[in-house]
Amino acid sequence: RLRTGKSYLMNALLGQACFEVSRQARSFSVGVDISPSFFPIESMGGKPGGPQVAFADLEGQGDKGDAQPLKLATPMLLISKAVLQVELCPTGPAPDIILESLHMMVSAGESVTERKDRKGVFGCLHIVLRDCAQNEEECRSIIFDHEEDDAAETDEHAEAMSTRNKIRKAIAFSFEDTKVWCLPKIPQDTAPDTYTDAPEAYVDKIHEIRTSLATQLSEPKLLNGQQLTGRIIARLLPELAEEMRSNKPALNPPSLIERVAESEARDASAKLLDNFKQDLRAIDAKLPMPPDNLEQELEVCCSRVTTGFIDGSASFGVCKAFPLIKKDLEKEVETMRKSLEVRNQELLDENTEEVLKEKKARIDELLEAIALPLASRQLENSMKALKDEMLGSALDASLSNFPEPLRERVRRGLADHISLRAEERRRINVIENSRRRSRNISFGSLAMLALAALLAIAAGDAEACEGSLTSTSVDAISWNQILRCWHRPEFRTALEDQKARKEEEEARLAAEEKRLREKREEEQRFEELQQAEFRKKMGVATGLSAVVAAAMKYVLRAMT
Numbered sequence: 193r194l195r196t197g198k199s200y201l202m203n204a205l206l207g208q209a210c211f212e213v214s215r216q217a218r219s220f221s222v223g224v225d226i227s228p229s230f231f232p233i234e235s236m237g238g239k240p241g242g243p244q245v246a247f248a249d250l251e252g253q254g255d256k257g258d259a260q261p262l263k264l265a266t267p268m269l270l271i272s273k274a275v276l277q278v279e280l281c282p283t284g285p286a287p288d289i290i291l292e293s294l295h296m297m298v299s300a301g302e303s304v305t306e307r308k309d310r311k312g313v314f315g316c317l318h319i320v321l322r323d324c325a326q327n328e329e330e331c332r333s334i335i336f337d338h339e340e341d342d343a344a345e346t347d348e349h350a351e352a353m354s355t356r357n358k359i360r361k362a363i364a365f366s367f368e369d370t371k372v373w374c375l376p377k378i379p380q381d382t383a384p385d386t387y388t389d390a391p392e393a394y395v396d397k398i399h400e401i402r403t404s405l406a407t408q409l410s411e412p413k414l415l416n417g418q419q420l421t422g423r424i425i426a427r428l429l430p431e432l433a434e435e436m437r438s439n440k441p442a443l444n445p446p447s448l449i450e451r452v453a454e455s456e457a458r459d460a461s462a463k464l465l466d467n468f469k470q471d472l473r474a475i476d477a478k479l480p481m482p483p484d485n486l487e488q489e490l491e492v493c494c495s496r497v498t499t500g501f502i503d504g505s506a507s508f509g510v511c512k513a514f515p516l517i518k519k520d521l522e523k524e525v526e527t528m529r530k531s532l533e534v535r536n537q538e539l540l541d542e543n544t545e546e547v548l549k550e551k552k553a554r555i556d557e558l559l560e561a562i563a564l565p566l567a568s569r570q571l572e573n574s575m576k577a578l579k580d581e582m583l584g585s586a587l588d589a590s591l592s593n594f595p596e597p598l599r600e601r602v603r604r605g606l607a608d609h610i611s612l613r614a615e616e617r618r619r620i621n622v623i624e625n626s627r628r629r630s631r632n633i634s635f636g637s638l639a640m641l642a643l644a645a646l647l648a649i650a651a652g653d654a655e656a657c658e659g660s661l662t663s664t665s666v667d668a669i670s671w672n673q674i675l676r677c678w679h680r681p682e683f684r685t686a687l688e689d690q691k692a693r694k695e696e697e698e699a700r701l702a703a704e705e706k707r708l709r710e711k712r713e714e715e716q717r718f719e720e721l722q723q724a725e726f727r728k729k730m731g732v733a734t735g736l737s738a739v740v741a742a743a744m745k746y747v748l749r750a751m752t
């Protein structure tokens with residue numbers, strides 16, 4: 193009601209000046225004036241660790257019709273734990289006037305569509321009778337006790353009594369409790385700036401009201417069984433304001449709380465998802481890593497998301513959409529998890545190929561460094577030392593971050609490469625040894641032939657060699673035969689045949705070397721094709737993963 197000193201009373205209850213006070217005749221508060229800060233309930237004498245509270249000062253009723261006060265008061269009534277109605281009663285309470293001022297609260301209660309939802313929908317109603325020196329219990333009885341219409345003297349009187357009883361019944365049904373306070377009159381014409389400068393009876397009553405409020409405000413307000421925290425109230429008020437735009441608002445607290453809870457759940461899901469993305473970025477910076485290690489880190493991150501969402505439901509309430517929101521969140525998390533696992537596997541495969549390529553090049557370098565030709569035993573010892581070096585403890589140390597399947601893949605690939613290249617080196621060694629022997633035989637034969645020619649010319653014994661040439665191989669001819677038979681045509685024919693055979697042998701060895709070289713080049717080309725095919729498949733897999741992830745996000749948005 194206008195000009196009843198509501199702002200002054202709340203400043204006194206708070207013990208500090210939070211609301212503007214004016215001595216003008218017209219209403220000074222406009223709309224809803226909310227205290228600039230929250231107050232710990234302990235500061236009002238409440239239990240330690242209780243909630244923080246805020247006070248709201250509504251503009252006075254009576255000069256703007258019924259619609260404006262109803263639109264202002266209804267949202268505040270729904271979220272408030274305690275409601276103060278100040279009435280000027282210097283001569284005692286007039287039930288008609290007081291109950292008429294409470295009619296707006298009855299209308300606010302009737303804006304709740306379902307009767308069952310109106311039960312205790314508002315907090316505790318405190319009627320403060322200002323400047324009243326009467327007994328509080330008597331005043332409460334006058335205002336709220338049921339009147340028997342049998343005592344009515346006229347029909348009009350009975351009808352007025354019935355109207356008051358309906359208001360009393362509606363107030364008792366809609367509010368958690370009702371209390372009446374008689375606040376003594378301040379003798380001065382102007383109230384002191386600080387309430388503590390007022391008479392002792394006034395100060396004591398302020399303290400009594402404050403203690404009662406502190407007890408009630410130590411427990412949070414419930415709406416449809418849901419605790420109204422600051423965050424939920426902040427989401428609920430826009431919903432209430434939208435509903436109150438109608439000339440005949442129809443409030444449904446369960447539906448309101450459901451919408452608020454769903455909005456809170458979706459915001460919590462989005463926040464948890466953002467935190468999960470940050471965790472994944474931190475893990476991605478450490479890739480590649482063994483799949484088991486990655487699985488452990490991802491499990492911790494996923495568990496943090498699930499636990500956070502379930503714990504958050506205790507504050508924003510479980511709504512019908514909760515299972516769907518939770519399922520969507522888990523799908524999104526699983527999609528990102530799989531994407532990171534695929535990326536880790538791709539990086540591991542790439543690193544494996546790089547290691548294989550590097551190690552194979554090193555093997556080729558070491559094999560080429562073995563100077564040929566060598567004796568077979570020397571060559572085998574050199575290749576065994578090379579194999580021990582390339583497949584030993586140094587390799588295990590370099591592969592420590594690789595999973596066992598990839599470590600085995602590298603070992604097997606290197607072992608196969610060593611076997612292949614070693615076999616090539618053996619064949620080349622055989623060729624080189626054959627060439628060395630061929631060069632040695634050719635040089636020895638020419639030397640012997642030159643010597644034989646000189647001796648034969650000196651001796652002149654041409655006929656002595658008849659019938660003694662029995663072999664076409666120079667190697668099988670004795671020195672006597674060479675000395676005696678050099679001038680014979682048959683001998684020279686045998687030497688030419690021997691030379692032709694050696695040329696054929698050299699041509700065959702050259703062809704074999706060429707065949708080995710071409711085979712090696714073919715194997716290298718095949719290996720490069722395999723690597724290109726692998727990279728192509730990994731690219732396709734990555735593309736498919738991206739497409740699947742995008743499709744799932746689209747489906748999730750569509751479902752949302």
